[in-house]
Amino acid sequence: MIWAGSMQNDQHAKPAIVFLSKHADARWLAALQSAMPAEHIVSDQQCSDEAAAATQIAIVADPSPEQLLRFPNLLWIHSVWAGVERLLPIAAARNIPLVRLIDPTLARAMGEAVLAWTLYLHRDMPRYAAQQREQSWRPHSYIPPQEITVGILGLGELGREAARRLLDAGYRVTGWSQSPKKIDDVETFTDETGLRTVLSNANIVVVLLPLTRETRHLLNPEQIGLMQKGASIINFARGAVIATDALVDALSEDRLSHAVLDVFDEEPLAADSPLWKHSKITVLPHISAPTNRHTASNIVAANVAAFRGSGAVPMAVNATRGY
Numbered sequence: 044m045i046w047a048g049s050m051q052n053d054q055h056a057k058p059a060i061v062f063l064s065k066h067a068d069a070r071w072l073a074a075l076q077s078a079m080p081a082e083h084i085v086s087d088q089q090c091s092d093e094a095a096a097a098t099q100i101a102i103v104a105d106p107s108p109e110q111l112l113r114f115p116n117l118l119w120i121h122s123v124w125a126g127v128e129r130l131l132p133i134a135a136a137r138n139i140p141l142v143r144l145i146d147p148t149l150a151r152a153m154g155e156a157v158l159a160w161t162l163y164l165h166r167d168m169p170r171y172a173a174q175q176r177e178q179s180w181r182p183h184s185y186i187p188p189q190e191i192t193v194g195i196l197g198l199g200e201l202g203r204e205a206a207r208r209l210l211d212a213g214y215r216v217t218g219w220s221q222s223p224k225k226i227d228d229v230e231t232f233t234d235e236t237g238l239r240t241v242l243s244n245a246n247i248v249v250v251l252l253p254l255t256r257e258t259r260h261l262l263n264p265e266q267i268g269l270m271q272k273g274a275s276i277i278n279f280a281r282g283a284v285i286a287t288d289a290l291v292d293a294l295s296e297d298r299l300s301h302a303v304l305d306v307f308d309e310e311p312l313a314a315d316s317p318l319w320k321h322s323k324i325t326v327l328p329h330i331s332a333p334t335n336r337h338t339a340s341n342i343v344a345a346n347v348a349a350f351r352g353s354g355a356v357p358m359a360v361n362a363t364r365g366y
């Protein structure tokens with residue numbers, strides 16, 4: 044099939060690959076093109092209707108549903124994001140396999156972020172920052188990491204790397220996942236009873252679960268109520284995994300000591316959100332593990348090359364499971 048776009052020539056005898064994003068990003072097009080010199084990567088604006096009809100592969104970074112509708116014959120979609128909860132229903136409705144980004148570089152960034160913000164909580168940084176504002180000289184007792192239990196909810200690509208970094212730093216680590224896991228030095232749990240155990244034993248809970256039907260508001264008033272008095276929470280997954288009102292209540296009533304939130308129900312966080320000014324909440328603008336354009340493009344390129352070689356679509360997200 045001949046690609047019918049504006050740059051048609053013999054070199055591009057296969058259909059172009061389209062890159063779709065709400066915010067057309069020339070840097071993504073350049074990175075993907077440079078990782079796949081034998082392919083022709085175009086934005087949707089560069090595609091004629093004829094070229095759109097011939098397009099088999101879409102690489103996407105938060106596209107609008109309308110952008111995808113212009114491409115009726117996609118064989119598969121590759122997201123350059125790890126979380127795909129918004130895209131999955133759209134792809135599943137059209138029966139198009141959706142491949143998500145699995146990138147060790149991203150996992151390393153997340154492991155580093157989990158360690159950094161665990162240290163922030165463990166070493167009382169919010170408390171000392173508040174004391175400095177009040178010019179108050181008050182040392183608090185030091186607790187070694189060996190006496191601190193970090194419970195990780197989600198032991199996937201990111202949760203396992205976070206566990207490794209925390210273990211290296213000396214913390215006790217527990218973890219919770221859907222299927223049983225065996226990870227050296229990590230006490231792992233599954234199911235509702237396991238969740239109760241992890242929540243009730245952790246000094247710091249780290250959320251690294253995908254947002255699915257099962258995990259939406261998983262941390263509700265009852266589950267948050269299981270956490271130890273004075274425990275803290277880090278949410279680096281998706282805002283809606285935690286019922287925000289229940290979390291704010293627990294913090295305001297001094298049942299929990301602090302929350303580090305990188306993700307929110309609505310992003311960017313509204314200027315009038317009370318979360319900004321809550322003394323026990325640290326707000327981060329979804330920065331814990333940004334996609335690395337260069338390594339992600341190489342991973343997409345390897346998946347495209349495998350598809351070109353064998354015709355087999357790379358392993359896709361499980362639409363029934365939701366992640």
Ligand code: NAP
Pocket residue numbers: 125126127196197198199200201202219220221222223251252253254255257258279280281305306329330331332333366
């Ligand atoms: P993953 O590899 O799919 O791992 C997900 C983990 O969650 C797995 O261990 C899975 O259990 C567990 N899980 C899912 N549903 C569950 C349930 N109902 N009950 C118990 N455990 C459940 O995902 P990942 O790559 O680690 O990424 C996790 C999430 O991080 C992404 O979905 C995304 O939302 C978020 N993220 C955030 C950022 C950021 O910058 N803030 C960056 C990237 C990703 P099994 O192992 O048994 O399947």
